[in-house]
Amino acid sequence: MRFMVVFITLLLLTACQSSDEITSKSVEMYNGTGDRVGTALLNEAAEGVQIELTLEGLAPGFHGIHVHEYPACKGPDFKSSGNHLDPEGKEHGLMHPDGAHLGDLPNIEADGAGLVDVELMLAEATLLDGKNSLFEKGGTSLIVTENQDDGVSQPSGNSGARIICGVIKKEDGAGESEDAPTDPTEFNEEQEE
Numbered sequence: 025m026r027f028m029v030v031f032i033t034l035l036l037l038t039a040c041q042s043s044d045e046i047t048s049k050s051v052e053m054y055n056g057t058g059d060r061v062g063t064a065l066l067n068e069a070a071e072g073v074q075i076e077l078t079l080e081g082l083a084p085g086f087h088g089i090h091v092h093e094y095p096a097c098k099g100p101d102f103k104s105s106g107n108h109l110d111p112e113g114k115e116h117g118l119m120h121p122d123g124a125h126l127g128d129l130p131n132i133e134a135d136g137a138g139l140v141d142v143e144l145m146l147a148e149a150t151l152l153d154g155k156n157s158l159f160e161k162g163g164t165s166l167i168v169t170e171n172q173d174d175g176v177s178q179p180s181g182n183s184g185a186r187i188i189c190g191v192i193k194k195e196d197g198a199g200e201s202e203d204a205p206t207d208p209t210e211f212n213e214e215q216e217e
């Protein structure tokens with residue numbers, strides 16, 4: 025009996041230690057010339073992944089923001105991040121009847137000084153293991169665009185150039201994933217803006 029208790033305790037300890045799941049992650053955000061312009065703090069929540077975002081240096085007004093499929097932020101155009109994260113093959117846009125991509129988020133607004141300080145919810149996404157995990161296939165990235173997302177146009181809501189990028193990876197590294205293809209167009213026939 026005593027042996028069993030010790031054995032089960034050991035088993036539980038081992039189970040806890042072998043898990044590398046995390047429930048929060050801080051993501052550094054960079055502009056196209058490589059300057060750090062803010063932080064996105066990701067937290068696991070019941071409805072999805074909550075994002076506490078602070079940015080500076082934006083043009084005042086609305087901007088699109090999306091989670092993209094590769095953990096690669098190669099400036100100045102950030103095409104390395106691939107398309108919007110879309111594990112279920114949906115259409116783009118929070119207002120599209122057949123949408124949205126898992127990576128689609130509501131627009132953010134920069135104030136007159138170009139600052140953003142906002143809380144967003146990436147519904148149905150997770151930091152834990154699974155199909156909708158932001159760490160699936162080595163990670164993803166968070167991208168801010170020049171223009172606002174109209175919520176319905178394909179493939180990315182006419183949101184314009186990618187201007188800020190942050191790598192979402194479980195382990196901090198150089199911001200490049202070995203899994204990310206050197207030429208993302210190889211895997212994406214319709215490369216987005």
Ligand SMILES: [Zn+2]
Nearest residue numbers: 108116125128
């Ligand atoms: Zn999308």
